[in-house]
Amino acid sequence: MITVFGYRxxxxxxxxxxxxxxxxxxxxxxxxxIVETSTVLFGPEVYDAAVGIFKNLPARLGEVVLMxxxxxxxxxxxxxxxMDFWPGLTVYYRPLTYGVVSxxxxxxxxxxxxxxxxxxxxxx
Amino acid sequence: MTAxxxxxxxxxxxxxxxRPRPEASGRERFWWYFMRLSGLALVILxxxxxxxxxxxxxxxxxxINFAFVQSRWGTPFWRIxxxxxxxxxxxxxxxxxxxxxxxxxxxxxxRSLLIGILIAISAxxxxxxxxxxxxxxxxxxxxxGPFS
Numbered sequence: 001m002i003t004v005f006g007y008r009x010x011x012x013x014x015x016x017x018x019x020x021x022x023x024x025x026x027x028x029x030x031x032x033x034i035v036e037t038s039t040v041l042f043g044p045e046v047y048d049a050a051v052g053i054f055k056n057l058p059a060r061l062g063e064v065v066l067m068x069x070x071x072x073x074x075x076x077x078x079x080x081x082x083m084d085f086w087p088g089l090t091v092y093y094r095p096l097t098y099g100v101v102s103x104x105x106x107x108x109x110x111x112x113x114x115x116x117x118x119x120x121x122x123x124x
Numbered sequence: 125m126t127a128x129x130x131x132x133x134x135x136x137x138x139x140x141x142x143r144p145r146p147e148a149s150g151r152e153r154f155w156w157y158f159m160r161l162s163g164l165a166l167v168i169l170x171x172x173x174x175x176x177x178x179x180x181x182x183x184x185x186x187x188i189n190f191a192f193v194q195s196r197w198g199t200p201f202w203r204i205x206x207x208x209x210x211x212x213x214x215x216x217x218x219x220x221x222x223x224x225x226x227x228x229x230x231x232x233x234x235r236s237l238l239i240g241i242l243i244a245i246s247a248x249x250x251x252x253x254x255x256x257x258x259x260x261x262x263x264x265x266x267x268x269g270p271f272s
Contacts, residue, residue, distance in 0.1 A: 020220075023217065023220045024221065024224065026217065027217035027218070027220070030214065030217060034249055034252060037256060038256045040190065040193050040256065040260055041256060041259070041260060044190035044191070047189070047190045047193070048189050051188055051189060063178060067174055067178060070171065070174055074167045074171055077163045077167070078167060081160045084160065114178075114182050114183060115182060
């Protein structure tokens with residue numbers, strides 16, 4: 001149990017809340033992504049200008065957050081599916097949830113480095 | 125002496141992150157299965173897409189621009205891949221939002237209105253996205269845009 005704003009919150013509730021927030025966030029990005037990609041119909045100049053909006057450090061950091069949201073949503077979703085179809089696994093819901101969170105963090109360390117490298121002092 | 129601790133299996137809501145499978149067959153049970161099956165496909169499609177675009181392109185020193193899209197959508201494989209990804213991700217996301225609205229909006233009329241707006245906006249965006257993937261022609265794409 002952990003305490004958030006004075007409420008005792010279980011890991012299961014946090015995992016559930018994170019699944020919602022990450023899912024809604026990825027859908028919001030998908031709406032923008034469709035608009036951005038649809039400019040490809042107007043030719044190279046318009047499209048290259050549109051994707052140019054995302055070629056800076058703040059946008060790249062946003063993409064790192066997007067990637068983290070997607071990785072978490074995917075791994076947690078696999079846990080949900082596994083527990084839905086094999087109810088015996090619910091005994092291990094706590095270690096499985098820890099595993100999802102740890103795997104997300106471990107996967108994001110190298111990916112965050114690679115994604116932001118061109119705009120970092122050590123990249124180029 | 126320690127008591128034997130029997131593991132407690134929660135059959136009522138095994139996933140503990142979503143909802144139990146609807147008892148009655150019908151529309152809600154269809155969506156329950158759809159979310160899980162499309163979710164499995166999206167683990168490959170969406171993570172694969174993000175890995176190619178944000179990690180592999182970066183590692184190989186490539187750049188996402190018009191020429192990149194031209195060569196990519198020049199092959200049927202990536203066009204079908206992107207079409208499937210768009211369709212599944214969008215329907216998965218829109219249905220997820222519908223479930224979230226249903227959980228937080230208690231007023232029936234407000235709920236129907238919000239879900240109606242969600243479906244209308246989603247349909248427009250989805251058709252726009254699918255049209256872009258289907259109708260983009262690498263050969264006849266204009267060299268200058270209307271805003272240039």
